[in-house]
Every structure is written in C-alpha cells, then in structure tokens.
Amino acid sequence: MSERVKREPTKLVPVPSTNIIPERDVDKTPILECRHLGIDFGGLTAVNDFNMAIGRTEIAGLIGPNGAGKTTVFNLLTKVYQPTRGTILLGGVDTHSMSTVQVNKAGIARTFQNIRLFANLSVEDNVKLGLHNHIGYGMWTGIFRLPSYWREERIAHERAMELLSIFDMEGLADVKAGSLPYGAQRRLEIVRALATNPSLLLLDEPAAGMNPSETAELMDNIVKIRDTFQIAVLLIEHDMSLVMGICEGICVLNFGQIIAKGTPDEIKNNPEVIKAYLGSRKEG
Amino acid sequence: MKKTLKLSKTSKGNFATYGMVILAYAILQFLGSNAVREGGLLSPTLRGQLVPICAYVVMALSLNLTVGILGELSLGHAGFMSVGAFSGTIAAIALQNTIPAGGPRLLIAMVIGAAFATVAGILIGIPVLRLNGDYLAIVTLAFGEIIKSLITNLYVGKDANGLHFSFITNNMRLGEGGQMLLNGPMGINGINKISTFTAGFVLILIALFVIFNLVNSRSGRAIMALRDNRIAAESVGIPVTKYKMMAFVTSAALAGSAGALFALGQNSLISTKFDFNTSILVLVFVVLGGLGRMWGSIIAAAALTILPEALRQFSDYRMLVYAIVLILVMLATNNPTLKGFFAKLFRKPEEVETGKGGEGK
Numbered sequence: 198m199s200e201r202v203k204r205e206p207t208k209l210v211p212v213p214s215t216n217i218i219p220e221r222d223v224d225k226t227p228i229l230e231c232r233h234l235g236i237d238f239g240g241l242t243a244v245n246d247f248n249m250a251i252g253r254t255e256i257a258g259l260i261g262p263n264g265a266g267k268t269t270v271f272n273l274l275t276k277v278y279q280p281t282r283g284t285i286l287l288g289g290v291d292t293h294s295m296s297t298v299q300v301n302k303a304g305i306a307r308t309f310q311n312i313r314l315f316a317n318l319s320v321e322d323n324v325k326l327g328l329h330n331h332i333g334y335g336m337w338t339g340i341f342r343l344p345s346y347w348r349e350e351r352i353a354h355e356r357a358m359e360l361l362s363i364f365d366m367e368g369l370a371d372v373k374a375g376s377l378p379y380g381a382q383r384r385l386e387i388v389r390a391l392a393t394n395p396s397l398l399l400l401d402e403p404a405a406g407m408n409p410s411e412t413a414e415l416m417d418n419i420v421k422i423r424d425t426f427q428i429a430v431l432l433i434e435h436d437m438s439l440v441m442g443i444c445e446g447i448c449v450l451n452f453g454q455i456i457a458k459g460t461p462d463e464i465k466n467n468p469e470v471i472k473a474y475l476g477s478r479k480e481g
Numbered sequence: 482m483k484k485t486l487k488l489s490k491t492s493k494g495n496f497a498t499y500g501m502v503i504l505a506y507a508i509l510q511f512l513g514s515n516a517v518r519e520g521g522l523l524s525p526t527l528r529g530q531l532v533p534i535c536a537y538v539v540m541a542l543s544l545n546l547t548v549g550i551l552g553e554l555s556l557g558h559a560g561f562m563s564v565g566a567f568s569g570t571i572a573a574i575a576l577q578n579t580i581p582a583g584g585p586r587l588l589i590a591m592v593i594g595a596a597f598a599t600v601a602g603i604l605i606g607i608p609v610l611r612l613n614g615d616y617l618a619i620v621t622l623a624f625g626e627i628i629k630s631l632i633t634n635l636y637v638g639k640d641a642n643g644l645h646f647s648f649i650t651n652n653m654r655l656g657e658g659g660q661m662l663l664n665g666p667m668g669i670n671g672i673n674k675i676s677t678f679t680a681g682f683v684l685i686l687i688a689l690f691v692i693f694n695l696v697n698s699r700s701g702r703a704i705m706a707l708r709d710n711r712i713a714a715e716s717v718g719i720p721v722t723k724y725k726m727m728a729f730v731t732s733a734a735l736a737g738s739a740g741a742l743f744a745l746g747q748n749s750l751i752s753t754k755f756d757f758n759t760s761i762l763v764l765v766f767v768v769l770g771g772l773g774r775m776w777g778s779i780i781a782a783a784a785l786t787i788l789p790e791a792l793r794q795f796s797d798y799r800m801l802v803y804a805i806v807l808i809l810v811m812l813a814t815n816n817p818t819l820k821g822f823f824a825k826l827f828r829k830p831e832e833v834e835t836g837k838g839g840e841g842k
Contacts, residue, residue: 275716301718313713315706325699326706330718332699336727339698340691346698353699393717 207255207445209460217458219445222252226289228304228397228429229274234283235453236273243269244453247283251397251446256423256430258444260464262474266453267433268310271399275307276300288396302330306395308386310402310433316375320366323374323385324357327392331356360388363425364418379406384415391422398422400432404439412436416443437475441465449474495693498776502689505783506682513678526790532746534786535681536562536739541766541778542688543735548764549773550696551728552708554618557605557625558763561733562740563755564601565594567632569741570669570750571662575639583675587745590675591684591738598737601628602730610725613711625760632752637663668751669744676746684742685779688735692775695731704728769810 209217218227227250234247244266251257259267272278274285276297285292287303295303306327315323325332332353334345361367364384369377374385383403390398403419404412416439423430434440440447441461449457449464451473457464464470513528544558569590580586609620638645640659647653651665663669695701703724706714715721744750766785770777788806792799813819 277712297715298718298720301716307716309713309716313710313716315709315713317709318702318705322702322705326702326714326719327717329699329703334699336695336698336700339700340694342694349699389717 207460209446216248216250217446218250218252219255222254225253227251227286228253228255228288229431230286230289231274232284232286234270234273234280234285236269236278236281242453244273244450247273247450247453247455249448249455249458251429251431253396253429254423254427255445256419256432256443258440258447259431259433259450260435260440260447260474261450261456265450267450268401269453270450271307271401271433274300274399275305301393301395304394304396305399306390306393306397307399308383308390308401308403310405312379312382312386314374314377314382314385314389316373318374319370320361320372320374320377320385321354321357321370323389324360324392325353327360327389328353328356329393331392331394357392360392363391363422364388380411383407384418387418387422391426396428398428398430400430400434402433402435404434404436409438412439415439419443491697494776495689495697498693498779499686499689501776502682502685502779506678509678527787530787530790531678532676532681533743534783535678535685536743536746537763537766537786538685538779538782539681539688539739539742540736540763541770541782542685542692542775543732543739544763545767545770545773545775545778546692546695546728546732546735548767549771550692550701550708551704551725551732553610553725553729554614555621555729555732556618556757556760556764557621557623557628558732558736559755559757559759560621560625560628561598561601561736562743562759563625563628563632563752565591565598565737565740566744566750566755567635567663567669567740567752568597569594569737570672570744571637571644573675573741573745574662574669574672575644577673583673583677584680587675587677587680587742590745591680591741594741595734595738598740599730599734601737602733603726606726606729606733610722610729622757622760625755625757629752629756632663633666635663636661636665666751668749670749672745672748672750674746674748676742681742684738688739689775691731691735700724700727765807769807769814771814 208220210220210223211217216227216230229249229251231247231249235245236243247270259270261267269278273280276292276295287300287305290303292300292303315326318326332349334343334349338346358367358370361370364387366381366384366388369381374382377385383405387400387403400419404415407415419430419432420443422428432444444461447459447461447464448455449470456473457467457470459467465475509531540558540562544555547553547555547558572593573586573590576586576589580589605621605624609617609624612620634649636647636651636653638653638655638659638661640656642656645653645655655661696705703714703719704727706719707721707724711721740755766782767778769785770779770781789799789803792802795802
C-alpha cells in the first residue's frame with residue numbers, strides 16, 4: 198500500500214437492526230438499509246438474508262470470492278432484479294415496486310463490472326445522458342430549437358465539463374467513448390453515474406484492469422468524490438489495497454450469505470474471511 | 482459564438498446534407514424547366530419519377546430514425562406509408578370541392594396522413610416496443626400485412642351526408658351524387674395528381690430538420706443511449722419505453738406524410754402496393770446508405786429508385802442486373818481500402834466511422 202493512501206480508521210457503531218455504520222453518520226437515517234434481502238433464481242438461492250446499512254457519508258466495501266453474489270446485490274439494489282424477499286430502504290424509503298429508472302431518480306447510481314458506456318456517443322454526451330433528468334426541456338423544444346434549448350444545453354455543457362474535471366478528462370470531451378483507453382472508460386462511467394446526482398454511488402470493480410499507480414489515484418478520487426458531494430459509496434473490489442485503504446465498513450459475502458461485517462482491521466483478522474476469501478498469506 | 486463553436490462538428494455534416502438536397506433540387510428544377518426541356522436533358526420517365534423519389538427519400542430518412550438512431554429493426558415501415566397514403570388521398574378527394582387549390586389540399590392531405598400514421602404508430606408501439614430485436618422485427622412485419630389486409634377490405638364512400646364506411650362487403654347505399662372513394666381491393670382510382678416535386682423537396686427538408694434537431698437534443702441523446710446500451714440507459718434514469726415510442730412514432734408520422742405525397746402523385750392506388758417488398762426496399766436504402774447516416778439514405782433512395790428505370794435497356798434481365806448492382810455496391814461500401822480512400826478524399830468526420838451505428842447494442 199502506498200504512503201499517500203494511509204487514512205485514519207473510522208469508528209463503526211451499531212444501529213438498531215444489528216448493522217454498523219460510521220459514528221459520524223449515526224444521528225442520520227442510513228442512506229441504505231437492507232433487511233433480510235434475498236433472491237432465488239429457480240431453485241438456486243443467489244443471495245440470502247442480506248442485512249446491511251450504509252451511513253450517509255460512508256465508503257463501504259462488499260467483497261467475497263467470485264460467484265458469491267456481489268453483483269447480484271447491486272442488481273437487487275438497482276432493481277435490475279426484483280428481490281424474492283426482504284426490504285431495501287433508501288434513506289428510510291422502501292424501494293419496493295420501484296423500477297430501475299425510479300431507483301435512479303430516488304438516488305442510486307451505479308457503474309458496471311463489464312463497462313457499459315454509450316460507446317458510439319462522445320464523452321460529453323455520455324455525461325449529459327447522466328444529467329438527462331436534470332435538463333428540463335422536451336422533444337418539441339429540441340426540434341424547434343427554442344431559447345430554453347440553448348440555455349439548458351449550455352448549462353448541461355458547463356456541468357458536464359465540471360464533472361469531467363474531477364478526473365481531468367475535459368480534454369477528451371469530443372472523443373468517442375468507445376475509443377477511450379480502458380482506465381478512462383471506467384472513470385467516465387463514474388462521472389456519468391455522478392451526473393445523475395446520486396446520494397449512493399455503487400461502484401462495481403472500479404479498479405479492475407488498473408495498474409497500482411492508477412489504483413492509488415482512483416482511491417484518492419473516490420475519497421475526494423465522497424468529500425465534495427457528501428454522498429455514500431458502496432464498492433465491490435478484489436484489489437485489497439483499495440478496499441482496506443479507503444473502505445470504512447466492509448461486508449464479506451460467500452455463497453450469497455454474509456460471513457463477516459466490520460472495519461478493515463476486523464475483516465483482515467477474521468479467521469472465517471481468511472479461510473473463505475483472503476487466504477492464509479495476509480495482504481495489505 | 483460559443484454555440485456555433487460547440488456544435489460545429491455535427492452541424493457541419495448536417496448543413497452539408499441540407500446543401501446537397503437544395504443543390505439537387507436546383508439542378509433538377511433547371512433541367513426540368515421549359516427552356517431546357519426541348520433539349521431532352523430530363524427524360525419524361527425521370528420527370529415522372531421525381532415525386533416517388535422524394536417520397537422514398539423521406540421513407541428512407543424516417544426508417545433510418547428507427548433502425549439507425551433507435552437501433553430497432555422494423556420490417557413494416559410500408560404499413561405506415563400505406564396508412565398515410567390512403568387517409569391522405571381520401572381526405573384530398575373529399576375536400577376537392579371545399580378546397581379547389583392543389584397546394585393547400587396537398588398540405589392538408591400530408592398532415593392528415595401523418596396524423597393517421599401517428600395514431601397507427603402509437604397503437605402498434607404500445608405492445609411492440611416492449612419487445613427487443615428479432616421479436617420486434619417480426620411483429621412489425623405482421624403489422625404491415627395487417628394494414629394491407631385491412632385496407633383491401635375497406636370501402637369508403639361520400640355523399641351529401643358525409644363519409645360512409647363499410648368493411649369486407651360493400652353494403653352502403655350512397656345518396657344522390659354519391660361517390661365511392663375507396664373501393665376495397667380495387668383501391669382508389671382517378672386521383673387528381675396534386676403532388677409536385679417542390680412539395681416533395683420541402684417535405685425532405687422538413688424530415689431532415691425534424692430528424693437532425695431531434696437527434697442533437699436531449700431526447701435524441703436518450704434515443705441513441707438506448708441503442709448503445711439499454712441497461713446503462715435505465716441505470717442513469719432514462720425511461721426506455723418513452724424514448725423508443727418517441728423515435729418510432731416520429732418515424733411513423735414522417736412515413737405517413739411521405740405516403741400521402743406518393744399517393745397524390747399517382748393515378749390510382751391499391752393497398753398491395755405497400756407490401757412487405759416495399760418495406761424491405763426502404764430497409765435496403767437505409768442499410769446501403771449507412772445506419773444513422775442521413776445523407777447516405779437520401780442518395781441510396783434516389784439512386785435505387787431511378788436504377789430500375791435506367792436499366793430498362795436490359796429488358797428481361799433488368800431485375801437480375803439490379804440485384805448484381807446492389808451486391809456490388811454493398812461490397813464496395815464495406816471495403817476498408819475504398820472506405821479509407823473516400824474518407825481521405827472528403828475528410829468528413831462521419832465517413833471515417835465505419836457506419837456501424839446500430840451494432841453497439
């Protein structure tokens with residue numbers, strides 16, 4: 198782990214439903230609370246009895262071996278799949294019966310494990326699509342180029358540039374998203390997700406395919422995003438330097454079941470986690 | 482100043498397309514003018530083809546919105562043309578005494594054609610746009626056939642009391658001075674040709690204006706986002722059905738007005754004219770011109786509408802030569818060496834891209 202990413206450990210405190218969140222967020226409703234969440238595909242139980250809470254400004258991690266159900270949890274949270282049982286509370290509001298689009302409007306934005314950009318559109322248009330629900334003109338205004346078209350497009354352009362500047366990507370605004378290098382595509386996905394103005398950002402393996410220095414930079418940026426936008430982040434990641442470096446609360450999943458929850462130090466030394474996932478040679 | 486700077490890249494291509502259409506119109510108008518006509522520069526056959534060419538260009542443009550921009554394969558586009566053609570023509574004939582002037586009547590016919598096609602587009606869109614890919618293609622194909630059979634069995638008459646409709650059998654008793662407008666399988670006969678090349682030219686410009694401005698707006702971005710990645714589009718809060726519907730219905734409305742333009746340039750009209758072959762023909766224009774490339778659709782539609790006439794000298798082998806030409810053009814336009822050569826020649830940003838707009842789903 199590089200020097201620049203060493204951070205003060207956060208104290209986690211329990212909330213009523215046996216979940217833990219950072220001490221500083223404890224007087225606010227957790228942004229996300231899952232209660233006994235589960236989904237079956239036919240006879241196969243992919244996720245079962247998943248309980249988790251995330252504080253308003255927490256960076257949380259979800260780790261576990263391949264096929265443990267991590268991405269399935271993301272798909273449940275964003276309603277790509279409807280849960281078979283259990284409840285998801287987003288800022289205290291039940292998301293039952295919401296669609297993917299409604300969940301996004303309610304405040305969850307995500308990135309994808311296998312990058313899903315709008316590959317034939319420019320980088321700027323990709324970000325503007327994230328801003329879609331914050332641009333206020335309709336079809337006819339667009340066709341007839343009424344004054345509000347020019348006004349709204351100018352605001353969207355400025356906002357898009359501002360968001361791209363988080364990752365120093367303003368210079369790439371006119372490039373086709375599909376022709377960006379891999380790392381830049383991952384960063385663009387994060388910018389696009391941020392553009393929807395979420396209160397919870399889900400990152401699915403944000404550091405996949407990045408080299409150690411890119412990963413270190415990404416860690417700083419995730420923390421910067423949390424600090425600037427005051428949002429919560431939940432990330433899936435296999436890179437333990439990233440998870441142990443920036444996550445405050447970590448949840449370990451194995452065969453669809455949570456096997457451990459706690460601070461990075463607790464997780465690192467949990468014998469069950471070491472057996473199921475980390476392996477005996479300790480990392481970090 | 483900032484506006485022009487920001488939009489310059491796409492705008493340049495769009496203005497070039499407008500320019501190309503206006504230039505083609507000016508040249509054809511000049512060649513068709515009385516002074517030159519004596520010299521026989523524009524053959525009577527070609528002059529008769531001008532209105533159908535305009536109609537097919539608008540058809541290709543509108544289908545390109547569904548196939549190239551939205552990325553959904555529609556095999557029933559002729560169905561919307563048919564709805565527009567028959568509703569527009571019936572309106573034009575019914576209004577013959579009220580509005581004797583051809584121009585305004587054509588305008589009303591095209592608006593009515595577009596309106597009826599819009600309704601058809603919404604009706605078919607509600608169930609169909611929940612489907613994806615092959616399923617959508619098959620259902621639109623069925624829709625085209627349904628429209629054809631419906632119109633084949635529809636009778637419309639007019640007398641002093643107004644319009645009369647009957648279905649399957651003609652059992653209407655028209656009053657004194659009554660007139661059959663649509664005679665089932667016999668279609669509509671004795672149409673007063675009011676479509677002009679100028680009207681067709683204006684309709685092409687309108688279609689280009691609507692499509693270009695729609696594509697370069699918030700709604701157009703959302704439509705293209707659905708094409709590139711539906712799951713990602715949903716994840717950033719873009720309602721899928723709404724924007725699919727928007728593209729599909731806009732496309733249907735333009736096809737409806739093209740149908741009205743086409744029909745009012747013919748002497749007679751039967752519903753079998755707008756069958757599966759016509760849908761495929763328009764799809765060929767779109768694929769040949771390049772998915773998402775509007776100027777390509779215009780050139781392909783114009784060239785392939787003229788081609789069968791130009792090949793008359795081959796008499797019996799006409800369609801064989803037509804097919805061979807199609808295959809050769811397809812091979813040529815997909816040849817990387819040639820493509821690179823043309824890209825260098827014109828230095829247009831769209832041409833460097835390989836025209837694979839719709840493949841990113």
